[in-house]
Amino acid sequence: MKSNLFLIGAALTLSSCSMMSKPADPVAVTVVGLNDFHGNLEATNFSGVMIPDPKDPTKTVRLQAGGIEAIGGYLAQERAKNPNLVFVGAGDLIGASPVTSSLLRDEPSTIAMSKLGMKFSSLGNHEFDQGLKELLRMQNGGCDSNDTAKACKFQNPYPAADFQWLGANVVDKTSGEPVFKPYAIQEVGGAKIGFIGAVLQGTPSIVSPDGIKTLDFLDEASSINKYVPELKRQNVDAIIVLIHQGGTAKDGFAQPACGTLAGPIVDIVNKLDPSIKAVISGHSHQGYNCLVGGRVVIQGDFYGHLLQRLDLTVDKANHKLLAVQAANVVVDTRTLPKDPAMTAILTRARELTDAVKQTPVGTLGAASISRTANAAGESALGDVIADSQLAATQDKGAVIAFMNPGGIRADLNASVAGNTATFGDAYTVQPFGNTLVVMDLTGAQIKTLLEQQFDNPEAGSSRILQVSKGFTYSYDSTAAKGSRVDAASIKLNGEALDPAKTYRVTMNSFLAGGGDSFLAFKDGVNVLQLPNLVDVDSFVAYLKANPNLAAGAQDRIIKTK
Structure with missing residues (x-):
């Protein structure tokens, strides 16, 4: 069936000139990323696409995009095409959220990400809005919250997140050890994909200090590079960075292989180990699909309007990434099917919050x-x-x-x-x-x-x-x-x-x-x-x-x- 999504790819073919010790054994793996969701369970206006106004075709309005129902519909559709699909995040999945999620302590959003099959996400600065203890509760489950009026009202007890937040550069001040896992490996289709997560080093300046007083936020690039040798020793076939830091680009979200990316993310990417071939970014709420030093750096706007898609060709016999095709996909609510499980989550969240919301x-x-x-x-x-x-x-x-x-x-x-x-x-x-x-x-x-x-x-x-x-x-x-x-x-x-x-x-x-x-x-x-x-x-x-x-x-x- 012909896709009716906006999907513009940027192909990056990686050098494979060296002699392979074994016959190639390629496998296709799709990585889908979500950044800066901010608990937006419902679709919102996306300024990146204008459509005819249903009420007056002579005028245009912003497309309604995102929302867990359409995100779920897209993931189900793409998993049917390629079961070797990994869903990941680049931070700020929660925090600064609308009433429907925030009045329930963002538990509906975390539960939705789990049921959508998310595997990993980098930490974002907004994950720390309510402090480390509350974030650990969001990761590990339970009702020991600093806001008992909101916690465990959506589901009691609140279950642990099925996905893992990653933070290579967030360490305990006393021990120097990461508070969250720095990296993780996902086996899919026989391939092993390594993911390293990081959040912007400047997080302490933009969240309430009391909630993170036991933490240090280290240099992003050096913290990421630290774990590359560990992943190589485990024979991963590709390494992808999930990082909550970004930039801006003059090109639009659909421009492939853009070369105009600027901002903090560029300096970080230029310092990364050459083994890292793709970076899913966030934080700056921009849509771009760029190349920096020959590697993909992509970000998908915010609120789930865009999903970042990486189509990898992986040689699992020789542990090599052969090619990456990158694209931003518009989560178009007009054309995507609704995920029934996500509709159930959204319906319950609305039932619990609408009376307050509509006052x-x-x-x-x-x-x-x-x-x-x-x-x-x-x-x-x-x-x-x-x-x-x-x-x-x-x-x-x-x-x-x-x-x-x-x-x-x-x-x-x-x-x-x-x-x-x-x-x-x-x-x-x-x-x-x-x-x-x-x-x-x-x-x-x-x-x-x-x-x-x-x-x-x-x-x-x-x-x-x-x-x-x-x-x-x-x-x-x-x-x-x-x-x-x-x-x-x-x-x-x-x-x-x-x-x-x-x-x-x-x-x-x-x-x-x-x-x-x-x-x-x-x-x-x-x-x-x-x-x-x-x-x-x-x-x-x-x-x-x-x-x-x-x-x-x-x-x-x-x-x-």
Whole structure:
């Protein structure tokens, strides 16, 4: 049957000039990868493909892609063609998830991956969102969770994941030993495929520090290379890296053998052992299918919109990888069959969460409030969220609130008629469950904090904090480090901040712990933890208190150059 999927391949034929000691014994193996799923059990809009609007053929809309039903349908379809198929992940399978998964502690997503036959996945930074102990529970099963209100509600007890998270570069600080398996071998069709997993070394700067304080995150390339000799001694026929780190490419997701890949992943790949011929990547939420130093480096967008597919020709007699064909496959919900087992998981997850998800919480002045930042780095939704956190803590003396842009995961879209937003809409924006914290910072410390926006080692660029109403400043991005923010421009309600004066400020628990490398927060004093005040709850309260809520004006931060 002719495939109706978007499938564009890039063939890479590997050198086999050396004399083989045995007659070749080739076998075809298909590896299918999934990156940055983030608990998206349901299909979502995919910006990479536009289709005619069913309601108005003269217009176009984004394709609905991904979701466990269609992913399952694709895997079943392809396993019928070639049973030698291995399903793997490249991290962030869970974390920063929609209500349907997150309110159930992402257990439906992990169970779905297991039932889809996933074998291995690299760790991602979001796997650590709830800390190491909770991640180990997700791996090993049980109900000993740090959020018993959500754990084991989908299935009691929660079973262990049938797949293995891999982390060659995540080690215990005391022993120096990997906390998760660094690599694994899958035998398929008589061939032995080795998989090494790694997560970006910069993970500590983008997750809550308390949850990973016993861990070290090591250099990615050297950690991966360390285990290549072990795999060779076990006579693997091919080695594939699963890594939660990525880059960007000018070419589209369907462009084969692209040569425009840039970013952290390129430096890592260039340092890898020559025995590694293919890399399935993630983290940067990009779709690309590139070659770096003669080897495939591929990533599949996010939320399951794309699956990365590697078709390997393996000589199992001589333990050689003869060829790789790489492609990104669009998970097109219009054409793929639905997996009944996945439909059952999705149906149960919806039954357990829809009542909460669909609860109206407020009205907006328009159908949506955008998280897209202007040239200065300020977003309309960022303004609103910062204002909500200030409103929630003014009775604690707070006069300024700061919000990290990475914690704003989506636009605020009103999903009910009359521009009515639901709890699910708000939760999609802020799914992490961070609590609020109030502390004292001096004017000088606030100046230091603002300078740290431009020196984030993981972001690779400026990471501009969203600020509450009444707080304003300007900056020059071309100025010298430490002098980009104009001190005289930092004002609260029109009055310049006094470097020696103390101001009561609010932020979420992620920032309070120095997340995103905003270390100035760790110098705050008179710290008040508010364990019963979750960020999304303050957001919901603000929506309820402000009918027909308007988008922020984006006039609090000024970029002069």
